[in-house]
Amino acid sequence: MFCFSLSGYGQHNPEHIQNKEILKNYFDNVVNKHDLTGFKKVFADNYIWHTMDGRDVHSEKDSTHISTLRMVFTAIPDIQYSIENIISENDLVAVNTTVTGTAKAEYFGFSPALKKVEFKQMFFFRLSNKKITEEWEVLDMDRIKDKLSGK
Numbered sequence: 001m002f003c004f005s006l007s008g009y010g011q012h013n014p015e016h017i018q019n020k021e022i023l024k025n026y027f028d029n030v031v032n033k034h035d036l037t038g039f040k041k042v043f044a045d046n047y048i049w050h051t052m053d054g055r056d057v058h059s060e061k062d063s064t065h066i067s068t069l070r071m072v073f074t075a076i077p078d079i080q081y082s083i084e085n086i087i088s089e090n091d092l093v094a095v096n097t098t099v100t101g102t103a104k105a106e107y108f109g110f111s112p113a114l115k116k117v118e119f120k121q122m123f124f125f126r127l128s129n130k131k132i133t134e135e136w137e138v139l140d141m142d143r144i145k146d147k148l149s150g151k
């Protein structure tokens with residue numbers, strides 16, 4: 001039987017390292033510091049956000065993503081994303097995060113009652129010319145609902 005591991009395969013490619021750094025900086029400086037002025041530095045003008053409900057939003061043109069981040073920052077002002085895993089291959093970067101914070105405003109239809117939240121969120125980003133051109137994400141809605149409903 002022949003067996004081998006691909007862990008880390010291609011992860012030391014300079015472009016992969018650079019793409020991972022772009023994403024780390026996005027989470028550290030734009031999301032965790034709530035600095036939306038950095039959004040345009042990271043996202044391409046033709047950026048497409050593939051939402052969980054299957055819509056493709058041309059987010060830069062209608063500022064949907066920025067509006068969503070503002071809503072999240074209002075609902076959970078101390079929100080922090082911790083990167084658990086980040087993997088880059090070709091022009092795609094996969095990011096697995098743990099999200100923590102205290103809900104202080106309505107979030108996804110649940111009243112906050114100053115409840116601590118912790119949930120997982122996964123992303124795939126496509127990059128071109130050092131900018132994010134596409135994003136897919138999945139968040140653990142069941143965990144959010146459980147936390148905010150008191151389960």
